[in-house]
Amino acid sequence: MIVVKGETMKTKLITLFYYSILSCISLPLVAYAAGTVSEKTMINPEVSNNVAYSIPASVLQKQVWKPMKLPAMHTIVLSQTSPQINEGNIQGAIATLALPASQGALKITLSSLIKDKQVYLPNVLVFDEKFQPVALYASHSFSYQQPGIFSGERVERTLKITPVSGQKNIYLLIYTTHADLQTSTKMVDPAKAYAQGVGNAVPNIPDPIARHTDTGILTLKVTSERTTENVLADHTFVDPNPNRVPKSISGETEQHFNEAIKKAIKNGDINKALTLLDEAERLGSSSARETFIKMIKSKRST
Template sequence: MKKKILAFYLSLFFSSTFPVVTQAAVFNASADVSVAPAISQDALQKLPWHPIVPPASETFKITAANPQINQGDIQGSVAAFTLPADRGSLEITLSSLVNDRSVFAPSVLVLDEQMRPAAFYPSSYFPYERAGVMSGDRLEGTIKLTPSLGQKQIYLLVYTTRQDLAATTKLLDPAKAYAMGVGNAVPDIPDPIAQHGTTGELHLKVRSEQNMGSVMIGLPVTSSNAPAPVVVGSNTPTAATTSAPVTKAPAEPVLSDTEAYFNNGIKQAVKAGDIDKALKLMNEAEKLGSTTARKTFISSVKGKG
């Protein structure tokens, strides 16, 4: 059975229509920075960035005393966080809690170490989640990020927009939720409406790959709704858009370490039977300039078979 599965993956791999890159483009559509709002570098650099060190689970209040950005569509108080970029992939769950029928509708802009936009998640990425046994009504979404090598930190900016302030969120009435939970007839009553405000309460839960038990550059995509990891930053130096200097690291030592890192990850993934993960590692390594990742993948799979 395992040999049949390996043969299937190999046939996909050697096919010219293998959609690794196409899938990444589709699943990362929500992170398209081309539609992100423009924020001046001066405004970004003046923000007090709060450090989050994973594993972390923290709650933050957004009040009128928070830093303010009023540029373009961005309106009012914001929350600004820094995350380590040297701990591998990051899984970030952001929840905006509903209190007194009011909620902060979050949008998220991710920036690389040079404060250049790298990913954008509009408020539609954080849909309404009804109250559960251990949680209340909330807007919630999970982001998966993979910082590129050579960075020390990345940035996460949470804000709301003028359009979201003019909108509302329909909640599920507690009586309906109870009836659905116990299997009774759902009463025909109107659902409450939560107004979107400039203040609110956020809960941020962050895990790194060090806390996930394995080295992982991307997660296997199991459905069209699964969030794909977004690469933050680039190993290829580009013209800086900020006044911060960009230091170019020596290419050869970094490339050598990178190839060893990815090749070992590919071998381990194949050995564990996780071909999806091995393919993603190979694909990511080749993006970074690896010349041996493909050979490592092929030889590992043939050895596994």
């Protein structure tokens, strides 16, 4: 449990602002300095009078903030037994996360899966290490995504956060609101999606609707500058036994390792990719290292 000292966690209310109708307003987070965050960092002055909810400091103080090591790929199941906040406009299950702030810019892809035509519509509130609110990514900025080969229907957004140096952690509160629960997400009918994909005439049929709920399934993928740019420096490619006789490896096995390395890096699982690289080279692969380096460089440029 986080215990925050000083003025930050006094019993005054942290008043936050949100106006769901103005969906054109974007609230991205740029580099910030701890302790110097103004209200304007979080809100557009045009909507400053539209107070949607207030979170008592005591509510934040009692939350357990789950630490995450980077790179990270997590699935979070929000159920009726999950931690809850029912204060002001916030309603239902929440997720509370602690991310390292010392590894450069963070890239966070947050997805909420659509299941049985229901979906948890997330909002993300970001705090600095002193628990000052610094950014709000409101639910209207999450967009519907059609299913892919390895992913289902979902609402999703990628957040790019650049903490200022000198901080240890930043904190993410993921929640939904009473207002969100009154709305829904329009999906794309599979027949329409298929017709669009093959170039056929799109049938004139209604699209299904996903009802917003206060529980759901989230997937969170987090990478940082350090994990994508400096991973080569962190991993020393030195053979501990330079005089060993290289083993032979079949072409099929070598290709299998290369594909597995590519997949791991695409999914942001650098540690798994490094493990596969070590195992492939132990078996005598001559191309695994090149595959790894090319994929890291490719990912760095995206």
